[in-house]
Every structure is written in structure tokens, then in C-alpha cells.
Amino acid sequence: MAPKSTTAKDPDIHKVERLQVPYSTNAPAFGSDVVAETLSALDIPYIALNPGASYRGLHDSIVNFLGNEQPQMILCLHEEAAVAIAHGYAKVTGKAMGAAVHSNVGLFHATMAIFNAWCDRMPILILGATGPVDAMKRRPWIDWIHTAADQGAIIRNFSKWDDQPASPGAARESVLRAYWLANTAPCGPTYINLDAEVQEAKLPAPLPPIDAKRYMPPVVQGPSADLVKKAADLLFNAKKPLILAGRLSRSEANWKKRIELAEAIDAKVATNLKIGAAFPTDHPLHLGQPATFATDDLINAVKDADVILSLDWVDLGGTFKAAGFTPSATVIQVTLDQNLHNGWSMDYEGLPPVDLFIPAETDATVEALVAAIGSRAKPKKPHAARPHPLKEKPAADSQMAAADMANVLRHAIGDRTVCLTHVSLSWHGEFWPFRHPLDYVGSDGGGGVGGGPGISVGAALALKGTGRMAVAVCGDGDFMMGNTAVWTAVHYRIPILFVVANNRSFYNDEVHQERVAVARNRPVDNKWIGQRISDPDIDIATVSRGQGAKGFGPCWNAGELEKALDEAIKVVEAGGVAVVDARILGGYSPATAAAMARGKADRGS
Incomplete structure (x- = not known):
């Protein structure tokens, strides 16, 4: 060698x-x-x-x-x-x-x-x-x-x-x-x-x-022909099939196969923000919007389905638990994840009820299912289009919630091709459409606050030269824990745009403290103590400039953010690193808040 x-x-x-x-x-x-x-x-x-x-x-x-x-x-x-x-x-x-x-x-x-x-x-x-x-x-x-x-x-x-x-x-x-x-x-x-x-x-x-x-022999662990036939027959004969699209590759060819499978059996498809984009979110068959926790749309679809195909869905058992009952649907589970389960880490999640188990790689199984259904594919039904138009920008002098920040960012990005390398816990799928497997590469995996900056720089390194701009939306707590990755991006000329959703708090923990206070009939007004990142507020732009990046902000309203993003995007398009401090209000969208309350979310900013 x-x-x-x-x-x-x-x-x-x-x-x-x-x-x-x-x-x-x-x-x-x-x-x-x-x-x-x-x-x-x-x-x-x-x-x-x-x-x-x-x-x-x-x-x-x-x-x-x-x-x-x-x-x-x-x-x-x-x-x-x-x-x-x-x-x-x-x-x-x-x-x-x-x-x-x-x-x-x-x-x-x-x-x-x-x-x-x-x-x-x-x-x-x-x-x-x-x-x-x-x-x-x-x-x-x-x-x-x-x-x-x-x-x-x-x-x-x-x-x-x-x-x-x-x-x-x-x-x-x-x-x-x-x-x-x-x-x-x-x-x-x-x-x-x-x-x-x-x-x-x-x-x-x-x-x-x-x-x-x-x-280095290549290993593709495909499904057996017998299991594929059984699954294909179940899915084809289902009246209300549901696909839970979980851990899947960034391959564009595999992305197209998923669409082909969903259309062949006229199945609703759900995705989530824990893993990367797995299906176009504005496709007529996509269910609601992706979120980190189970939404009402997802729960209702689970209740309504007669066959559920899980493609290595993260926490299948927990999703059923959120629905409040064991589903009557026939459940097909495709995964190899059991090969990694051990007695120390509980990342295997709750044990789900499964009627047909296929121990194989998800993308290989999707391809086999498409081939097995073949000419039996159902004719495409007319579905209402699910456009994801730009919403009107908020007033320039208005304070921003997370949704407003995302709206201003989407306007600033325009028709550029980007990859969301990370999103904050306050993010919701309704903010941004995913139309390509590299539009979004997923969360940090283990819920470890501080992973966002480094993961984003690594993704930007892989994306360099592809024409796709790396955009990371990090909470302020997440960014401050891992911000030294900014220096590495600057040093190695790795272009990336960081937008810090800065609510000056480990806000999710404020939500937890509020729940505890309510349950114990104690003052809710004290929930911020030991959570707020203020007095002094951290000057994130200065922290970033100290590592060689171009720092912008703090941006207290939509107009200031719009101006900062216009300049920051120019920096990134010229090959630089830009960090924008967007001061947002504490709180989550109604859909996110409801899902988090149901899922009892972990800590985060």
C-alpha cells in the first residue's frame, strides 16, 4: 500500500x-x-x-x-x-x-x-x-x-x-x-x-x-424475496397505507425510489426532523409537516392506517405510545438497528408491535418493493397540491418569534440551493420545504446540546464545491457550547452561514420548570432562574469575529435581520464564514409546543 x-x-x-x-x-x-x-x-x-x-x-x-x-x-x-x-x-x-x-x-x-x-x-x-x-x-x-x-x-x-x-x-x-x-x-x-x-x-x-x-468488501444487506413479496402484497392491498420514512440515505436515486413507492401504493408519508430529509415535504402524499415530536397529523394517520410501513423510523414504539393505543394496522418494520442494541444505552427506544419484520437496509428494501409491485402500481389519484409559498415578511420593526426568523431567512435565501445542516429546537417543518435529500441532513442524533456547530462545519466541508450553501440554525446555548468550530471553518476556508436563534435562554428547560411549578402549585414566574443566558447578554457576533468570521448583530427585529442576512450571504458566497445573531422571543409554535408537551422533550435552547 x-x-x-x-x-x-x-x-x-x-x-x-x-x-x-x-x-x-x-x-x-x-x-x-x-x-x-x-x-x-x-x-x-x-x-x-x-x-x-x-x-x-x-x-x-x-x-x-x-x-x-x-x-x-x-x-x-x-x-x-x-x-x-x-x-x-x-x-x-x-x-x-x-x-x-x-x-x-x-x-x-x-x-x-x-x-x-x-x-x-x-x-x-x-x-x-x-x-x-x-x-x-x-x-x-x-x-x-x-x-x-x-x-x-x-x-x-x-x-x-x-x-x-x-x-x-x-x-x-x-x-x-x-x-x-x-x-x-x-x-x-x-x-x-x-x-x-x-x-x-x-x-x-x-x-x-x-x-x-x-x-473492504461492499455489504448491502437486502431483504429476502419472500419477505418482500409479503410486504408488497400487504401494501398493495391496503386501503390506507402509511409510510414512516426514517433513517434513509442522501442518495437522489433512492429519494426518487421512495416517491415511486409511495405513488405506487397511494400511501401517506410521514417524516420527522430527527433525521435528514427523506421525502419531499410539499408532495401531495406527504403528511402535514415534519417535526421532532409526534404531531396531531401523524397520530391521526397512525390511527387511521390499515398498513404501516416503518423504514427504520426513529422510536416507532414511542410514536405508537403518543397515539395512545396499540395500532390495529398491520405493521411492517424494516431495520437493521437491532444489530447495535445493547444493555447500556436505551437509544433502542420502546419495543413496538410488529407483524412483519424485514431485517434489511431500508433503501435496498424500498427498491425491492418497487420492483415487486411493478406493473400493479395504482394509477395516480388526484391529490390537492401542497404548495409551500413564501409568507409575507414580518414588519421591519417587529420583534421575532422563531417562525419570523425563519421567514426572513427564507426570503433572504431566495432561489439559492442550500442545505440546512442543523436547526434549533424551536424549528418546525412548516418553516421550510424539503425537496431534495440534501435540503436537510438531520439533527445531532443524541440530543447533545453543543453538537450543532461542529456537525454543521463537517457538513459544509463535504458540501464545499457542490454549489449548495451550508446554512446552520443553532440555538444560542448550542452555539456557545460548540462555537470553536467556527475557527476551523474560517481557517480551512469552509463557507457556511450560521444563524443563531438567540432567545438568551435554555428555553426548553424554562418550559420544563413551568410544568413542574404548575404540577406542584408553585410560582411559575420563577421558571427562568438558572436558565436565562443574560446579564450580560453574550455578544455572539463579537465571539465570532474573534475567530475570524464575519459577525452580524444583534438583530432585534425583522428589518435588522434582513439587512444582516443580505450581507452575510454575500460573505458566504465569496467563500467566507458568517454568523448572524438573531434575537428571538422565547416560545415555540403552537404545533411544536403541543408535540413537545406530549413528548416531554429533552433539554435544549
Whole structure:
């Protein structure tokens, strides 16, 4: 496996950190060279990292053996940002990029971002390191506190696989296995812990060459023909079929197959904001608007359906529970998610009633169902069009609720092609139509506040050069927890627009405190204590300018926001990073508030 001679995917990013001295292209000489060579052979374009001495050998190999070309380092100011960036990249591409974290302390920092990717079923190849396993070779103090007997145990309950190889040959095999497993459905993060001694020791002899692609057999777990026939017959004969479109790919071809299936059986289709766009929201068959929690439209459709097809729907059991009864409909569940369930994390959600279970990948199953229905497809019925027109802009001097902020943003975007890389908890599907699988790439996965900025920068990295503008709508709490990702975006010339829905509060927790106060007959007026992010208000524009971005705001009304967005979009179209501080009122749309009350939402801004 010779190092790749090609440069990173984006030449502008590659120019940011050029080598001052030409690098070596000789055969691997150290254990870490073998690891770096393997990463290169896997065509991994980037490795997001926060540096640390535990993997200084690998760091040197990526720079002075590979030339910082493939993979190219993406420097981050926090390990959580490094993993979140890799997460966001996977949300767009469906493929793992690399992330590196320093020893046990770096892995501790990264845990929330790893959990987000785990819950989101997104692939990441994470490389870590430890002080020398051989105690006689540890430096006093620092190598001891940065060495653990079983470092992978820190994240083993929310990662697909981990390993601590004891030789360069074993490290090569571990990297190959970790990348293959991460990218095989159901996807998830994998972790390789590299012993510092293994990295830095000279190779006693060259390793025999191998073809990395032979160790990456493509795996598509399709459905059995018998199960497909049973499902196709049930769906075709249903009078009121309902499709719950859950975890599905960003592939445009697969997107079209979903539409074809829905039209072939005249099924209503529901989507939600927990995962990326799965079906056009203004299609006549789309049900209501996507939301994070079960809406009345969804609950009524579940009650009314006679056959329900769940395409890896997130929390199918919880959706039925929200409906208030076990559905009488025949339930078809398509998922591989059970392969990841364990006894530590309850991200498997409630156990749903299922009449026909298809253990297979969703997109492969949709394609098989379309083929099985074939010429039996029902003629298209006339359905009322579901246009999603622009609403009239709010008055320039008016204060803004979340809906007003979204309205002004949509007017400012106009007919540009964009990707919503993240939305705040106050967002509702009625604000924005999704007409392409990359119009929206989903939430943070694990409900971890602070993931939005890093995930968005990673998505923007993957989108760079595609002509699709990355737009992130983050709550103020979310943005402040993860805002160092802004520096990384600026440094590597990754264009992105951040709009901060700034209600100066962890507002969802105010809602929770209000519920508790009402239930206990205590003063509701005190709900803001320990929740408000004010006195002083954080100057988000200044925080952003301090990292090299163009900061705008605070924008207290619709007119100020419109002006700021017009300027911010110009910055992004010129290749820059812009952050707009939109001061909005606390509160949610009526539909969101009702759904959250029913779902007892987690914390967030």
C-alpha cells in the first residue's frame, strides 16, 4: 500500500497548511507510517483532530510521510468539535472520515460527540492513543495519568467496535476492520487506540504489501424475496397505507425510489426532523409537516392506517405510545438497528408491535418493493397540491418569534440551493420545504446540546464545491457550547452561514420548570432562574469575529435581520464564514409546543 500522491479533495483547503520542507515518499519506516499509509489507501480525505503527544508519531507520519495530503489534517480547538465535524461530513456523504483524539483525556472530551454519532447511526473512524503500555517506558507523571488499562471501555457502550493493536501489522488490520465496520449498515463510530511505543518504534522489517480494497468488501444487506413479496402484497392491498420514512440515505436515486413507492401504493408519508430529509415535504402524499415530536397529523394517520410501513423510523414504539393505543394496522418494520442494541444505552427506544419484520437496509428494501409491485402500481389519484409559498415578511420593526426568523431567512435565501445542516429546537417543518435529500441532513442524533456547530462545519466541508450553501440554525446555548468550530471553518476556508436563534435562554428547560411549578402549585414566574443566558447578554457576533468570521448583530427585529442576512450571504458566497445573531422571543409554535408537551422533550435552547 503506497501513499497516495493525490492532494486533498479541495485544493483551497490544501493550500492553508503547506509543508515548509518537502516530505519523504519512501517506504514506511515506523509503526505510525504503516497506520498513515493505511488511512491513505482507504481514500480517507480528511482527519479532524486536536493534537496531543500520545499520537505524535502518527501526526509526524501524516505530515512528513504522507505530506498532509490524504488524509489532510483539519485542526480543531476541541476534541468534541473534531468528532462532530466527522459526524457532519458523514451525514452528507454517507462515508466515514477520520478523527483523532489525544489519549484518555481527549477521548473523554469527545464522548458526547461520539454518542451523538452513535445515536444518529453515522460512520466515523476515530483514532486515539495511549502512553506506552510497557510501564518501563513511560515518562514520569504525564504518561501514567494518560494511560488506561482499557481505554476503549470509555466508549465501548456507544461505539460499534474498538481495538488496541500491539504491532504495526495488527494496527494495519485494525484500521481496515474499523473503517469497514463503521461504513457497514447499521453504521456507527469505531475506535482504534494506538500504543505510543507501537507508533514510534522502527519497523524491524517491511510489512508485506496488501490491496486495501480486498479487505473492504461492499455489504448491502437486502431483504429476502419472500419477505418482500409479503410486504408488497400487504401494501398493495391496503386501503390506507402509511409510510414512516426514517433513517434513509442522501442518495437522489433512492429519494426518487421512495416517491415511486409511495405513488405506487397511494400511501401517506410521514417524516420527522430527527433525521435528514427523506421525502419531499410539499408532495401531495406527504403528511402535514415534519417535526421532532409526534404531531396531531401523524397520530391521526397512525390511527387511521390499515398498513404501516416503518423504514427504520426513529422510536416507532414511542410514536405508537403518543397515539395512545396499540395500532390495529398491520405493521411492517424494516431495520437493521437491532444489530447495535445493547444493555447500556436505551437509544433502542420502546419495543413496538410488529407483524412483519424485514431485517434489511431500508433503501435496498424500498427498491425491492418497487420492483415487486411493478406493473400493479395504482394509477395516480388526484391529490390537492401542497404548495409551500413564501409568507409575507414580518414588519421591519417587529420583534421575532422563531417562525419570523425563519421567514426572513427564507426570503433572504431566495432561489439559492442550500442545505440546512442543523436547526434549533424551536424549528418546525412548516418553516421550510424539503425537496431534495440534501435540503436537510438531520439533527445531532443524541440530543447533545453543543453538537450543532461542529456537525454543521463537517457538513459544509463535504458540501464545499457542490454549489449548495451550508446554512446552520443553532440555538444560542448550542452555539456557545460548540462555537470553536467556527475557527476551523474560517481557517480551512469552509463557507457556511450560521444563524443563531438567540432567545438568551435554555428555553426548553424554562418550559420544563413551568410544568413542574404548575404540577406542584408553585410560582411559575420563577421558571427562568438558572436558565436565562443574560446579564450580560453574550455578544455572539463579537465571539465570532474573534475567530475570524464575519459577525452580524444583534438583530432585534425583522428589518435588522434582513439587512444582516443580505450581507452575510454575500460573505458566504465569496467563500467566507458568517454568523448572524438573531434575537428571538422565547416560545415555540403552537404545533411544536403541543408535540413537545406530549413528548416531554429533552433539554435544549
